[in-house]
Amino acid sequence: MPRLHRALALVGLLLLSHNACAQKLRLVADAWPPFTDSTLVNGGLATDIVSTALARAGYASDFEQVPWARAMLGIGEGRYDVLINAWYAEERTRIGQFSAEYLLNRVCFLKRKDDAIQFDNLQQLRAYPIAVVRGYAYGKDFDEDPLLQKVPVHNFAMAARMLAADRVKLTLEDEYVARYYLARESPKVRNALEFLPKPLSENSLHILVSLKNPEHEEIVAGFDRAIAEMKADGSYDRLLKAHGM
Numbered sequence: 001m002p003r004l005h006r007a008l009a010l011v012g013l014l015l016l017s018h019n020a021c022a023q024k025l026r027l028v029a030d031a032w033p034p035f036t037d038s039t040l041v042n043g044g045l046a047t048d049i050v051s052t053a054l055a056r057a058g059y060a061s062d063f064e065q066v067p068w069a070r071a072m073l074g075i076g077e078g079r080y081d082v083l084i085n086a087w088y089a090e091e092r093t094r095i096g097q098f099s100a101e102y103l104l105n106r107v108c109f110l111k112r113k114d115d116a117i118q119f120d121n122l123q124q125l126r127a128y129p130i131a132v133v134r135g136y137a138y139g140k141d142f143d144e145d146p147l148l149q150k151v152p153v154h155n156f157a158m159a160a161r162m163l164a165a166d167r168v169k170l171t172l173e174d175e176y177v178a179r180y181y182l183a184r185e186s187p188k189v190r191n192a193l194e195f196l197p198k199p200l201s202e203n204s205l206h207i208l209v210s211l212k213n214p215e216h217e218e219i220v221a222g223f224d225r226a227i228a229e230m231k232a233d234g235s236y237d238r239l240l241k242a243h244g245m
Contacts, residue, residue: 024060025219027051028080030068034180034243035103035205036085038065045243049102050084050207050223052239053230057222068135078212082219086208089137097216100224101204105174107138109196112163117170119196122148128169131159138172139201157181164189172200176245 027050029036035046042048043063051061061082066074074080076095087105088098109125111117119125126147134152137143151168153159159171160181173181175195182190207223209216230236 024062025054025081025213026079027054027061027063027082027084028066028071028074029063029084030071031065032085032177034176034245035174036065038063041243045239045245046085046103046205048243049227049230049236049239050082052235053102053223053226054082054219056226056229057219059219059222072135075208075210076212078210081210081213083208083210086206087137087203088206092208094211096208096210097220098206098208099220100227101206102223102227103205105176105203105205107172107200107203108175108178109170109172109200110160110163110178110193111170111196112166112192113194115169117196119198119200125170129167131162131168131171133159133173139203142172142200157185160185160193161189164192175199 027047029043029047031037032046033040033044035044037044037047042051043065047063051063054061063084064080071080071083072092072095075083083096086092086096086098092098109119109130117125117128122141122145126145126149129149129151131153132138132150133155142148151162153162156171156173156178159168159173160178162168163171178195182193207220209219213219227236230239
């Protein structure tokens with residue numbers, strides 16, 4: 001190869017390498033198994049789907065697990081590029097751009113088996129203390145109802161134990177998340193609880209890309225295209241099955 005061609009090729013490789021480094025995205029999420037958790041295979045189902053789709057769109061990524069409030073603050077300040085596990089909320093559009101839906105979460109109430117609580121509407125539940133995870137959004141109607149007796153807790157495992165001990169009358173969580181945690185609780189806790197049949201909501205799961213990243217629109221568009229391609233070629237379903245879904 002002529003010396004000039006070798007030099008040009010070297011410059012091209014350096015530029016590609018620099019571009020690849022520049023495109024490395026900082027992914028963040030809290031611990032929310034089976035969807036996001038650094039102890040699970042590939043960081044959990046949602047982390048695996050998101051990092052795979054971003055890779056197909058041309059973006060390398062690193063994943064960091066931090067508490068929810070720190071993740072949201074980091075997205076707002078631009079310390080992280082992509083929040084992996086975001087439900088849509090209007091106020092969050094002030095700090096990030098949402099992708100299209102890539103998973104669906106079914107949020108259900110849980111009660112003690114020996115309590116005769118029924119749920120057809122939120123008004124029925126205003127008489128009961130309900131354990132909620134601090135900082136989580138469960139849905140507009142639930143979140144904004146001032147008459148519901150919400151008891152903030154650190155995580156769902158704490159809520160489940162409080163419910164089993166009859167310290168609250170209800171809690172709620174994504175059905176798959178709740179089942180994941182309950183499978184790891186003692187039989188005394190696990191066997192004391194049951195789901196109410198009607199879900200509170202079915203919420204679409206999105207990535208939230210920080211508006212501080214100047215390429216947020218391109219990242220979202222590339223991610224959405226990659227998810228559509230993964231669903232079309234079967235790789236999306238294969239990831240679901242690999243994570244037991």
